[in-house]
Amino acid sequence: MxxxxxxxxxxxxxxxxxxxxxxxxxxxxxxxxxxxxxxxxxxxxxxxxxxxxxxxxxxxxxxxxxxxxxxxxxxxxxxxxxxxxxxxxxxDRPLTIMNGVFNKGKGLIWSSGPLWKEQRTFALTTMRKFGFGKRCLQNQIMEEVDCLMEELEKYGNKPFDIQNTLNISVSNVICSMLFGNRFDYEDARFKHLIVLLNKLFATSSPSSPAMPSYWNKKWHEKILHLQMSSSKSA
Structure with a gap:
């Protein structure tokens, strides 16, 4: 005993x-x-x-x-x-589940330290070639602001959720800069892409540093796979 x-x-x-x-x-x-x-x-x-x-x-x-x-x-x-x-x-960014599962700590958003500095320099240099920081980009933004105001006027005095509308507006500025083309606010395919982005960020919520970063990676990958499979079937 x-x-x-x-x-x-x-x-x-x-x-x-x-x-x-x-x-x-x-x-x-x-x-x-x-x-x-x-x-x-x-x-x-x-x-x-x-x-x-x-x-x-x-x-x-x-x-x-x-x-x-x-x-x-x-x-x-x-x-x-x-x-x-x-x-x-x-x-530096904390070591999290999503950081390791999605991109192995690489990329512009989740990288840290010397790798982040290298990625940031490359991104800024490339974006400047597309008009970032120049007056032509300001014109693109102002054009999109006009389109946004027209879209908001459709609702009149009725309350509505502005989040998706703002997401489309910001995404249109990026698309105009990178692809030379914007999308209509009622474009079904573009709205679907915005929904997918929102789901991606929602799925990434466990990246909080308050979450236990040592969770079993294989189990988390299986959970993400099931989530993506259910989204596709829906």
Whole structure:
């Protein structure tokens, strides 16, 4: 019996050591073994919860998502200190599920460090050839603004969801710059592409740094495959 108790105590100590809050980090709410602070608050109540945590622990505190620490920083001076004065140290993107599943940490959006700088330089150089930063692009934007205003006038004083309309408007500017062509606001194929983009960003929501980045990648790929298959069948 004592051997069993000793083994249990050792296991609990090991679990606490390797899944608890590491030493040297800012204070934070009580960290439980394995789960950390998961379930501390609902995603829909995140803003209110962080306000309470800020009052209790100050402008800088630590939240553990399983064994991964996430440090929350509040206050203009603190954020400026991190992102402006020490931007080279804190500007990298966190390692997330979607980052690894979709593009292996590459590409303009999800890349980080030297690769991001290289991709950004290439993108800006290429976009300038298409009119980015020049007056011709301003003309394209103003033309699309006129089309947007005409589209909004169709609704009169009736309330409506403006999100899809704005998405089409912004996408039209990009299409005009890259392809030399824009699409009508009622174009069925173009509207379908916008819907697919919205679904893509919705599916990418687990990229939050608060999500456990060590989830089984193969299982997540299977889930994404099922989601895409169901979208195609629908």
């Amino acid at each position: 004592w051997v069993t108790v000793a083994i249990v105590v050792v296991l609990i100590a090991l679990i606490w050591r390797y899944t608890g809050r590491p030493k040297g980090l800012p204070p934070g709410p009580t960290c439980y073994p394995i789960i950390g602070n998961v379930g501390l608050f609902k995603p829909s109540e995140a803003i209110q919860a962080h306000r309470k945590l800020r009052k209790k622990y100050g402008d800088i505190y630590t939240i553990m998502t399983f064994h991964k620490p996430m440090i929350a920083v509040h206050g203009y001076d603190n954020i400026r200190e991190l992102l402006v004065k020490h931007g080279d140290l804190f500007s």
